Every structure is written in C-alpha cells, then in structure tokens.
Amino acid sequence: MMSFLVFISQYLFRILPFALLIIAGSPCAAQKPTFRIIDKPIIFDEERKKLSLEYLAQRHGIQQTDPTIKPKMIVLHWTAIPTLEATFDAFNPSVLPGRPDLQAASHLNTAVPFLVDRDGTIFRLLPDTTFARHCIGLNYCAIGIENIGNNDLTKAQIKANVQLVRYLKRLYNIEYLIGHYEYKDFIGTPLWKETDPNYLTGKTDPGKSFMRSVRKRVKDLNLKGSPLQAE
Numbered sequence: 001m002m003s004f005l006v007f008i009s010q011y012l013f014r015i016l017p018f019a020l021l022i023i024a025g026s027p028c029a030a031q032k033p034t035f036r037i038i039d040k041p042i043i044f045d046e047e048r049k050k051l052s053l054e055y056l057a058q059r060h061g062i063q064q065t066d067p068t069i070k071p072k073m074i075v076l077h078w079t080a081i082p083t084l085e086a087t088f089d090a091f092n093p094s095v096l097p098g099r100p101d102l103q104a105a106s107h108l109n110t111a112v113p114f115l116v117d118r119d120g121t122i123f124r125l126l127p128d129t130t131f132a133r134h135c136i137g138l139n140y141c142a143i144g145i146e147n148i149g150n151n152d153l154t155k156a157q158i159k160a161n162v163q164l165v166r167y168l169k170r171l172y173n174i175e176y177l178i179g180h181y182e183y184k185d186f187i188g189t190p191l192w193k194e195t196d197p198n199y200l201t202g203k204t205d206p207g208k209s210f211m212r213s214v215r216k217r218v219k220d221l222n223l224k225g226s227p228l229q230a231e
C-alpha cells in the first residue's frame with residue numbers, strides 16, 4: 001500500500017509541471033491582465049496639507065478645512081521626465097524644490113493622484129480626491145493623470161488612461177476630460193478659479209494625438225472637452 005502511494009505521488013509530481021503548463025497556455029489564462037492600481041504614496045504631511053489649503057484659499061478663492069476636491073474633470077498630462085523613479089522624486093517633497101515661475105504663486109509642490117508608467121502600470125500617489133497642484137485655475141475640481149514620457153507616449157499608456165478614466169467616471173461625477181494644453185480654454189467660464197489673471201504657463205502636454213486616441217475609446221461616456229472645441 002505504501003509503495004503504491006509513493007508511486008502515485010511520484011507520478012503526480014512528474015506530471016505536475018505539464019499540467020501547469022497546460023493551464024497557463026489555456027485561453028482562460030491568456031485573458032487580458034486585470035485592471036489594477038498600485039499604491040505608491042508620496043508624502044502628504046502637515047506642511048503639504050497647510051500649503052494645499054493655502055493654495056485653495058489664495059489661488060482658487062476657496063476656503064476649506066480639508067484638502068480634498070469634488071472632482072468634475074480629469075486632466076491628462078505627460079511628465080517630460082523619462083523615468084518613474086525621477087518623476088516620483090519630483091512629486092514626493094511637499095515643498096516645490098525649484099521652478100521660480102511657480103514658486104511666486106505658491107510653495108506647494110506639484111503632484112497628481114495617478115501616474116502611468118511607459119508599460120501602462122498605474123500608480124496611485126495620493127487618494128483620488130486629495131487636492132493636488134497640477135493645473136492652474138482648475139486644481140480644485142480636477143483629478144490629474146500623469147504619463148511618464150514626452151511626445152512619445154505608448155499604446156499601453158493610452159489603454160491605461162482609458163481604464164482609469166472609466167474607473168473614475170464610475171466613482172465620481174466627472175463631466176470633463178481634457179488635455180493639459182486645453183486648460184486655458186476654461187478662462188472666463190464658471191469653472192475657472194484663479195485669482196491672478198497673469199498666472200498662466202504654456203502647456204502642450206499630453207499632445208493632441210494622445211487626447212484623440214483616449215477620447216475615441218471613451219466616446220460612450222459623453223465627457224465634455226474644451227469649451228472652445230466645436231463637438
């Protein structure tokens with residue numbers, strides 16, 4: 001009896017790798033990877049909280065006690081920084097490390113809740129609705145998604161942005177999807193909240209073709225774009 005059990009266990013041990021191979025190769029296992037978000041939090045300490053509330057009050061003219069937003073809009077960006085590590089290091093400190101053009105307006109460092117790597121991996125740097133400085137005039141209502149790269153964003157990044165937009169639309173009352181280069185089109189609309197009319201920066205990210213690709217794939221969500229764009 002014992003020798004029979006030994007025989008059976010040895011037999012099973014021998015066929016196990018083949019059985020696993022068959023499972024791995026089956027159509028079921030070949031399905032698309034599951035949408036997932038990897039938490040990789042940046043610092044959100046008392047100083048960042050204080051600077052966020054100051055930004056809300058001084059720049060947007062909004063008095064709040066919590067540094068959170070009610071999202072109405074998603075703004076897509078590219079980082080112009082080539083790697084995930086360097087981008088994380090840029091957003092991680094609470095205080096803006098350089099950039100005198102931005103420092104005059106506030107010492108709060110720039111950031112976004114979501115960062116998409118070149119291979120489409122999605123990282124969450126802050127809770128979805130935490131206030132983050134990424135788009136003049138609209139931060140108080142906009143969730144930012146940054147894509148690692150420049151004018152060379154990848155197909156995997158398009159796909160990840162589409163998944164993220166769908167995920168956020170399911171959770172929040174999102175009405176608009178814009179590229180950062182479109183933000184100035186909101187000047188003069190009720191959504192625009194910036195106390196200094198001269199505080200503006202020139203933006204081209206994340207490029208028109210990237211926005212076209214993402215918009216085409218989320219058309220069914222009926223999100224609005226730039227108010228100047230004839231739909």
Ligand SMILES: [Zn+2]
Nearest residue numbers: 077078180205
């Ligand atoms: Zn941007």
